[in-house]
Amino acid sequence: MKKKKRKNTSEMSFLDHVEELRWHLVRSALAIFVFGIIAFLMKGFIFDTIIFAPKDPNFITYRFFCNVSKFFGADGLCITDIPFKFQSLAMGEQFSVHIWTSITAGIILAFPFIIWEFWKFISPGLYDKERKGAKTFIIISSFLFFIGVLFGYYIITPLSVNFLGNYSVSNLVERNIKIGSYISLMRSTVLASGFIFELPIVMYFLTKMGIVTPDFLRTYRKHALVVVLLLAAIITPPDIISQVIVTIPIMGLYEISIFISKAVLKNELKKEKSNE
Known part of the structure; x- marks a missing residue:
């Protein structure tokens, strides 16, 4: 195509x-x-x-x-x-x-x-x-x-x-x-x-460019959690409740990004097979 x-x-x-x-x-x-x-x-x-x-x-x-x-x-x-x-x-x-x-x-x-x-x-x-x-x-x-x-x-x-x-x-x-x-x-x-x-949108384009894959995102999920916790500690007051409130939706976006990356990769593989 x-x-x-x-x-x-x-x-x-x-x-x-x-x-x-x-x-x-x-x-x-x-x-x-x-x-x-x-x-x-x-x-x-x-x-x-x-x-x-x-x-x-x-x-x-x-x-x-x-x-x-x-x-x-x-x-x-x-x-x-x-x-x-x-x-x-x-x-x-x-x-x-x-x-x-x-x-x-x-x-x-x-x-x-x-x-x-x-x-x-x-x-x-x-x-x-x-x-x-x-x-x-x-x-x-x-x-x-x-x-x-x-x-x-x-x-x-x-x-x-x-x-x-x-x-x-x-x-x-x-x-x-x-x-x-x-x-x-x-x-x-x-x-x-x-x-x-906008993380899911960014992951969509990074997956299409072949920079990230669902396996890559799953492998580094724990690392991402550490980064998010550090980010939450910076932008929120230093108490556990505030950090958890901020961390939960961001990690939710990360999980959505994995799903989106998987869908994009699956779609790209279908296109490659159809071209063959």
């Missing part, structure tokens, strides 16, 4: 491919800019309703853990106060935070379009049947990314804010947190979670 390629794609030089990639990046950047402008204009909603919500003890995540704690006859997970205040120490800090927060929101909201541009760039090198799966690829990739973003926002961020906000080396130290530090923590957590949840 031959690959059907875009017109003149096979005759394109390296510089032509670079030029095509440049325009895909330009359109992606433009989409981020447009959504970033929208986020910039929605300052009140973005900051008061979304960004600063994990600072409130009544945040949905805290209430959920409190209800779970009470279900088991305890209240150790109930939070009554997160004792720190926000402050801005630099003249342009709040404006800078506003800009970078808007860009981050633009990246998150424009992600489906960015994935679409990525697909258009690689699609000429795919089989016609694979190219027809564009909608499925975009939907699954976007779904995983948004699930990761929500996981980072509703799980990892509240755990980190609660632990770091309550941690103190001495009662003589006031808890006044720079707004840039708080938002940087949230931004890195949310984006990192979103991209980590």
Whole structure:
């Protein structure tokens, strides 16, 4: 079976491919800019309703853990106060935070379009049947990314804010947190979670390129668990509950990746037999 390629794609030089990639990046950047402008204009909603919500003890995540704690006859997970205040120490800090927060929101909201541009760039090198799966690829990739973003926002961020906000080396130290530090923590957590949840998609392409196999992923499952535990220890507070909460879904994604890798390899073997 031959690959059907875009017109003149096979005759394109390296510089032509670079030029095509440049325009895909330009359109992606433009989409981020447009959504970033929208986020910039929605300052009140973005900051008061979304960004600063994990600072409130009544945040949905805290209430959920409190209800779970009470279900088991305890209240150790109930939070009554997160004792720190926000402050801005630099003249342009709040404006800078506003800009970078808007860009981050633009990246998150424009992600489906960015994935679409990525697909258009690689699609000429795919089989016609694979190219027809564009909608499925975009939907699954976007779904995983948004699930990761929500996981980072509703799980990892509240755990980190609660632990770091309550941690103190001495009662003589006031808890006044720079707004840039708080938002940087949230931004890195949310984006990192979103991209980590793209693991099955990454494994799909690595398997198609012959870099990984299901046997390879099974063999190094224990090593992957160690890496995930280390990652969980870095991005979450140093307590067992938080690390387990983060580790379980990531290892679940790893197991899904093994299944996907197996399906891709099986499909490739079928194609080879049909060609023979």
